[in-house]
Amino acid sequence: MSENVPADLKYAKSHEWVRLEGETATVGISDHAQHELTDVVFVELPVLGRKVAAGEACAVVESVKTASDIYSPVNGQVVAVNAELGRQPELVNREPYTGGWFFKLKVAQPADTGHLLDAENYAKQISG
Amino acid sequence: MLKRTPLFAAHQKLGAHLVEFGGWEMPLCYTGIIEEHKAVRSAAGIFDISHMGEIYVSGAGALDFLNFALTNDARKLQPGQGQYTIMCNERGGAIDDLYAYRLADEEFLLVVNASRIEADFAWLQSRLAVFPGGKVELKNRSDELAAVAVQGPKVAEFLDHCFPASAQTAAALQKNEIARFNFAGRIILVSRTGYTGEDGFELVAEADIIEALWDRLLSEGQTSGLKPAGLGARDTLRTEVCYPLYGHELDEDTTPLEAGLGYFVALGKGDFTGRAALAQQKAQGTPRKLAAFKMTERSAPPRPGYAIWSAAGGAEPVGRVTSGTQSPSLGLGIGLGFVAPEFAPANTGIAIEIRSRRVPAMTVPRPIYRRS
Numbered sequence: 001m002s003e004n005v006p007a008d009l010k011y012a013k014s015h016e017w018v019r020l021e022g023e024t025a026t027v028g029i030s031d032h033a034q035h036e037l038t039d040v041v042f043v044e045l046p047v048l049g050r051k052v053a054a055g056e057a058c059a060v061v062e063s064v065k066t067a068s069d070i071y072s073p074v075n076g077q078v079v080a081v082n083a084e085l086g087r088q089p090e091l092v093n094r095e096p097y098t099g100g101w102f103f104k105l106k107v108a109q110p111a112d113t114g115h116l117l118d119a120e121n122y123a124k125q126i127s128g
Numbered sequence: 129m130l131k132r133t134p135l136f137a138a139h140q141k142l143g144a145h146l147v148e149f150g151g152w153e154m155p156l157c158y159t160g161i162i163e164e165h166k167a168v169r170s171a172a173g174i175f176d177i178s179h180m181g182e183i184y185v186s187g188a189g190a191l192d193f194l195n196f197a198l199t200n201d202a203r204k205l206q207p208g209q210g211q212y213t214i215m216c217n218e219r220g221g222a223i224d225d226l227y228a229y230r231l232a233d234e235e236f237l238l239v240v241n242a243s244r245i246e247a248d249f250a251w252l253q254s255r256l257a258v259f260p261g262g263k264v265e266l267k268n269r270s271d272e273l274a275a276v277a278v279q280g281p282k283v284a285e286f287l288d289h290c291f292p293a294s295a296q297t298a299a300a301l302q303k304n305e306i307a308r309f310n311f312a313g314r315i316i317l318v319s320r321t322g323y324t325g326e327d328g329f330e331l332v333a334e335a336d337i338i339e340a341l342w343d344r345l346l347s348e349g350q351t352s353g354l355k356p357a358g359l360g361a362r363d364t365l366r367t368e369v370c371y372p373l374y375g376h377e378l379d380e381d382t383t384p385l386e387a388g389l390g391y392f393v394a395l396g397k398g399d400f401t402g403r404a405a406l407a408q409q410k411a412q413g414t415p416r417k418l419a420a421f422k423m424t425e426r427s428a429p430p431r432p433g434y435a436i437w438s439a440a441g442g443a444e445p446v447g448r449v450t451s452g453t454q455s456p457s458l459g460l461g462i463g464l465g466f467v468a469p470e471f472a473p474a475n476t477g478i479a480i481e482i483r484s485r486r487v488p489a490m491t492v493p494r495p496i497y498r499r500s
């Protein structure tokens with residue numbers, strides 16, 4: 001199975017990705033995760049301003065088949081959520097790394113990402 | 129070790145997303161649950177149902193034995209006809225729900241749920257031990273037989289292309305009828321039945337020719353839009369039309385009357401296993417009833433196990449969800465659940481507890497989805 005694992009992102013073992021740009025971390029779920037979930041029909045996002053810790057459940061993604069918790073890959077404060085997912089939850093399936101993002105966090109500098117996987121190691125995890 | 133059907137290699141070739149289901153490794157979907165669901169509603173879908181069980185009941189006492197072991201009246205069946213029926217324990221609880229086909233005067237085929245094959249066969253044997261009537265032979269042929277379901281409004285237009293031209297056609301079968309057809313030099317069984325609420329057929333064949341049959345159907349159905357469909361779509365399709373799934377709406381502690389299946393319980397046919405308990409429950413009323421419901425606003429889908437509350441609140445839930453999903457046809461959350469009888473009538477306001485929040489819903493007439 002060839003799945004898309006962009007090289008510029010960091011990954012949690014629980015299949016979230018994070019894109020770090022300055023003090024902003026954008027979070028979504030990997031192509032592998034959306035494929036495993038099947039058709040996404042609903043996404044529950046955290047409230048703005050919520051402080052979340054790395055590994056904390058802070059969103060829920062519902063596919064036809066099941067509900068799954070989404071864990072924040074890093075510590076931070078929620079500064080934006082992807083409201084478009086309320087109208088088009090299928091963006092999570094169609095564009096997992098772009099239009100299907102979940103939320104953005106304001107993170108401390110430098111962000112603690114030592115526990116996350118790089119693309120190469122995440123690709124190894126999902127092929128294993 | 130998970131069991132695999134004789135179509136496992138075919139599923140792998142199609143790139144199926146495989147999951148565990150009742151001890152079997154089965155396709156959840158091939159391209160996507162919603163796409164496969166819509167293919168079945170608008171054109172055609174093909175499902176591997178080889179995991180289901182086939183039990184043959186034959187002999188001079190077969191008809192009377194089945195009328196003793198099952199709730200529906202098997203005397204209504206002419207050779208070539210089938211009926212939905214339930215096998216109950218003495219308390220009226222469901223051992224399984226199944227299809228019984230009369231293949232000949234003294235030969236019946238029971239098609240049972242995959243997870244219940246052993247339990248059903250053992251139960252039938254124990255019933256046979258106390259059956260006072262004529263000679264009956266039970267044979268579990270689940271391992272040597274395989275099956276596919278071809279479902280959807282366009283199936284009748286291509287199914288007969290799979291069989292040698294003859295006066296008898298599958299398209300001429302009436303609902304619930306079953307007949308023998310030739311395929312690959314063998315006899316297969318074709319019935320006009322299914323689990324999707326659409327027109328459709330189920331085909332039972334020996335395991336070694338099922339892949340040839342699957343491939344032939346996919347090829348003959350291609351121009352009609354036939355798509356392989358997995359258990360994901362099978363579940364959303366059956367939930368929309370409120371067909372029970374054993375282990376969800378039925379189990380050994382749930383009677384068919386509670387599950388709204390009284391139509392399939394022939395209390396007047398004479399004695400049968402569970403009759404006394406069912407007759408008493410019918411007279412007294414069931415303590416809970418199965419209700420179908422729709423979410424009334426955009427929400428997360430309801431899921432099995434979620435609490436059902438009165439719309440007015442209250443200190444205790446009034447029921448529990450047994451099946452729930454996002455309806456691909458309606459685009460909103462739907463489900464089935466047992467509720468206190470006063471909440472079962474259609475158009476009763478209820479709320480489903482989804483992650484500690486009570487989300488408004490409404491009971492609706494069954495089926496939830498009806499082909500327009």
